[in-house]
Amino acid sequence: MALQFEIGDNIDKYTIVDILGEGGTAIVYKVVHHLLHTEFALKVSKHQYSQIYERLLREGRIQTKLKHPHIVSVIDILESKSYPALLMEYIEGVSLDNWLDKNKPTPELSERLFLQIVNATEYAHNQGVVHRDLKPSNILIMEFNGQPFAKICDFGLAKEVQDSHQNLTRTGDLMGTPAYMAPEQIRNAKGIDHRADIFSLGVIYYEMITHEMAFSGQDSLEILNAVAHRSIHLPQCISTI
Secondary structure, three states, X not given: OOOOOOOOOEEOOEEEEEEEEEOOOEEEEEEEEOOOOOEEEEEEEOOOOHHHHHHHHHHHHHHHHOOXXXXXXXXXXXXXXXXXXXXXXXXXXXXXXXXXXXXXXXXXXXXXXXXXXXXHHHHHHHOOEEOOOOOHHHEEEEEEOOEEEEEEOOOOOOEEOOOOOOOOOOOOOOOOOHHHOOHHHHHOHHHOOHHHHHHXXXXXXXXXXXXXXXXXXXXXXXXXXXXXXXXXXXXXXXXXX
16 A cells, blocks of 8 residues: 655654655655655555565665766655655756746757756766756756756656666567657667666757657657657747747
8 A cells, every 4th residue: 555644744853844756666755854844745555566665765876976066866765654765965956848838938948957957967877877867857956046947856766887786677578658768768668778767868868958848749659669760859939920
């Protein structure tokens, strides 16, 4: 049975004050430290299944090693009622896709934000980590010194290139988000390297500049076919010329 906490519940030294988001395997809560009164984000697994448990712990171990201003920091790994949880820095902001829905950044601002994302991705690659799920919803935009500031989050599908331990990805598994996946990632997510992230970055930048998705379709299969056949969706401003 899936675990779900309520606002006001206590987990370790923290009290839940809000729900920030929910996915298929985890819920992210906003929590406050009992004594310090500082705010954090807490990503709690919804299930005790061994593979999900191991994946969340692995995400924490990977992200804890990545110290970069444009990557969300993982501070600690907690456990409540045998459910793993990642304690992370709390970001007061919104995801890039929601930010783009409400803002029409200039090309200059888009380039500045994109370079922040690129620098963080390059840093992760230099540490031997491939994200494998770069997309606007996994990039947070906050305000810093009066300017938008990007931070990459959610390394749940990340791969350590030199990891000699058990790989939780099986050959043939579809790992990632279809509209942002490189063709080789569609074929074999287990065997990809940093170049798959570079493909995702290009798709993200296309969306930031045109405000439209590079690959579209009625369902995941249509999108995957569009990626495989390089059928890039032309933005309206070009297709009407």
